[in-house]
Amino acid sequence: MNLASLHIRLKHYDRLQADQMTPAISFNGGINENEANLCTLVIALSPGVRLYINEIAFDLRQGSCILVLPVQSYNLESSKGEVELARFTFEAFEVEGMSMNPVAHPPLLCGYPYHLLFSRVKQVLGNEAERRNQFSSSLSASEMAMMQGRLQLILGMMALLDEQASYLQNEEKIKMIQHTVHYMEQHYDEDLTVEQLANMVGMVRWQFSQQFKALTGQKPTDYLVHLRIKHAKTLLCNSTEPLRKISRQIGFKDEYYFSRCFRKLTGNTPREYANIHLHNQQRTVIDSLGRKVHVPKNAKRIVTDGKYTLGELLVLGISPIGAAISMKENVIYHNKLRNIHNIGHWADPDKIAQLQPEFVLLSYYHPAHDLQVLDAIAPTVVLDNKFRLFERLRYIAKLFERSKEAEKWITTYEDKVRLVRRQLADDYTTGETATVYLKLGTKFYIMGQNGFAASLYESLGFRPSAQVKHLIEQGQAWIEIQQYQLNHYAGDRNFILASRSELQTVAQCPQIAAIAKLTPGKIHFMDAIWNYDDPITRGRLLEVLPYIFRRKMM
Template sequence: MDQQTYMQSHTLQFASFRKIGSRGTSKAGNNEEMEPARIVTSPRTDTEQLCSFLLMVEGAGMVDLDGELLFMRNGTGMQIRPGGSFCLKRGDGPTPPCGWLVQFQIFHHGEAAPLAGGFQLLPYHQEIVVRPLAALLLVVQRLAAVSGDGELDALRQQGALCELLALLLESRQQEQRRPEGPADAVKQAIAYVHKHYAQPLTVEQLAGMVGVGRWQFSELFRRLAGEKPLDYINQLRLKRAKELLLLTDDPLRDVAQSVGFKDECYFNRRFTRMYGCSPKAYARSRKQGQKSQAASQPAQPRLVVFGSMLGDVLMLGARPLAASLRIMGQQVVYRDQLQGIRNVEAEDGPETILKLQPDLILFDQEKAHLMANSQGIAPPIVCIGRTEDASVRLRAIAGLLGTAGRAECWLAAHEANIERMWAGLQNIIGQQETASVLVHLRGQLFAMSNQGLGATIYHPHGFCPSTGVRKLMASGKRFISITANELPDYDADRLFVLVSGGEEQQAAVRTWLGQPAWSRLKAFRSGTVHLAEAKWNYDDALTREYLLPMLPEILASRY
């Protein structure tokens, strides 16, 4: 039974939590046994119906499991076989082993009797290394702090139990995903940081978690992410803090702690260095700006948007009434921001669109003919050319929406972030390296111009367009369908191949890349073909902002 099915069909019920061993209780030499710890049961509960986990939070030592000796390190957990007993033996270290025993029962939905056989998603008598250790200690503290037996205490115990099992399952899965090499291991650490940046993290802890030496880890991390580990972590924390400062009125101390900064003064210094003003000044100016804008400007127009400029509109703070989402709504990286926006397609015709009573309609220029017959009776229809520079397009839209100041602030901050990212990648990108962006869509291959992903990678400090891409840019075309025979025109130091669809489609593309026409390409021979999802082939402001932290990972992912 898979993990999701098991958890959906069973209920967990907390039973007990107690300390095993204690510091300084043993005065004898090493290997002296600590106090035996037989699994305790109530008169009405059979030991076979109790799930028991030993958590080692201090020191290290041997665990005698009914005659089977196993070593447990600090920061590990282990499931004890139901009905068994154990005792701790002191190891060679100066600190006596100290652990906690947590016990619970499992019920199948709809049944009153607890199940025997332990927690089936984790093995018996196998040490699970929990990283970060701080996460394990935090759960132990939460369980130990509950002293009563009221309903709220029971709820807290139940919540901490679920968090503990999730932590053990996640750690077990990380152990089973054996990295192919140090670079793959560091990529796992980067992914871990994105999920747990608000927790206490150190370079030593992350390096130990993936089994890479500290200095090698730091260098590989910088090459893959474009920043040193702690700088990268702090950037993620500060970005989230900036969002919280606008969304909440929480004290700065609470905001700092919620994103992982223990010291409010340090948080202030880092924020000021990154954004040019203190957190308090940032929150005050932005909120005052929002209030004055709301007071001085008319209500937001009823807006209908067609095309990829939707991400620009959302970045500028406008909320469209409707947009063309039938295809794009399944592809873009910001799908979580599309709730409440109605789907309408240009092909639906003017009558359908005008029934929405929009104040303003934004069209891609290439589809403007679909509204040609409605001129004179429709609200203003503004056509934005998709071949325009992405920054020019953003400014044009901001001018229509009255948000020019917001656009300029975003463009300045984004350019600074781009410069910082490319500076961090200079050690892995050669001078004047060329690149092409190719998109595989429904069995066809397309070469992209300087739109989409090209808007970011073709940069003075990034890549130069290949010969084929330069010709495409000169022609004014956004993309062109190409055959295998035309691939040499787009050969470059690096090829970015964007794929739409899931794992099955990506597997098909990998087979397709095995054709002889690809093997003759320079990028293929040098191992610099990078596969990525087609969702990155948009150049609106929202997609570009999401892309920056992901581009180093795309560069690290090679076919």
């Protein structure tokens, strides 16, 4: 099925407004319960639009479009000032000869934003369109025809984004080389060889090097050196570690070879570069507690509690000198933590003071945090613990003037989500409910919108089961449950996370077996290492999701 073979029939069109003083506006689509095949297209006409679909938040840009299914409820809020949306409610039919068969929705991703250029959207909608707060009963037949044509143009623009993604996917050689480029960007600090990269894509060395240079303009070895030196620049401006440690941290075994490469590419020795870029200027930021904090520009010695900040800092190219990394063996990026000092489970002032930081970043406020003591050690900023991944990353990036890096990562991540959802189109249905169970020793937990569950609900289009949805609405990230309660939270599809050593035995739990009987073929067992919500884990998770969904299940 493609968009060209569909007939679109517009049922309603209106515009909605809200501001920060307006309570959250809740919608069930404004449709009759008998009209189960109606879809709603929501378009953000201004910045600051926050849309909740089944309690999952999306911060929309001007021009962002989201297709909402009849089974999905949605709420509208304003995150800043007055905001406006356009809303189309319509039916879709597949035309076969003289007959029209209703379809659930056009062949587009549901519940996930398409970021169109606002200038194009504005051009299509037209300046003459009146703002209306009524449904289509107030539109004349000619107005309905005009708006239906505009709706089809917007849907076509959304489909074009998918076609562009599919084109990249069909270019197999380019895709394979891009995979190795991405792998190098994520693993530049490891002992990589050209033979290893060539084997990853099934090519001989000379063929891989030729294809790699055609795509990037550089040989694989030169690209890797440039990549390492780029990260070295960041570390030199944010760390006072000895050069031998910095060289190992970016993948060089030899400190002197690192120095030669650095000078060749930059014209300065590593220490000369660091001295040139040292600044002591300050700027003022306001943290989530409303406190004005004076922080140094280009701070080098950063300490963080790490729960919702460590992966974000690392993906922005910032390596803190200290973090709460007691979980270092349980995260996929543990190799990046070897030069970071452990400050324990909490922000321990004594351990932090020993590191002589210039900046302390806390991912949330806890009564155990003595902010007055921490502020005396170094300027301390507290994040909002309600921030979702993109909000966190953008906030932290703004703190350290890395907004371009954050937006690049977000754009790349959204492109990957689109590709992965296309790859998995035959493996699951958008709108399925899903539940994430976590087993730690003898205890079982249900995850809310946190950890691995965040990827399911925010990126893959799953909905939480009714009971899990209730947890999310109550603001609970997770709860502990008894084994006899496991079946109570089950969704259409269920993910069981446990440590690697427990994965072999967890399936033998009678209650897990009962869930497997309830949802045959739709229960997955996964390493608990994926139960984190940082950008590094979320990004790498997209690479393994196709294997998770297609391997043998109970």
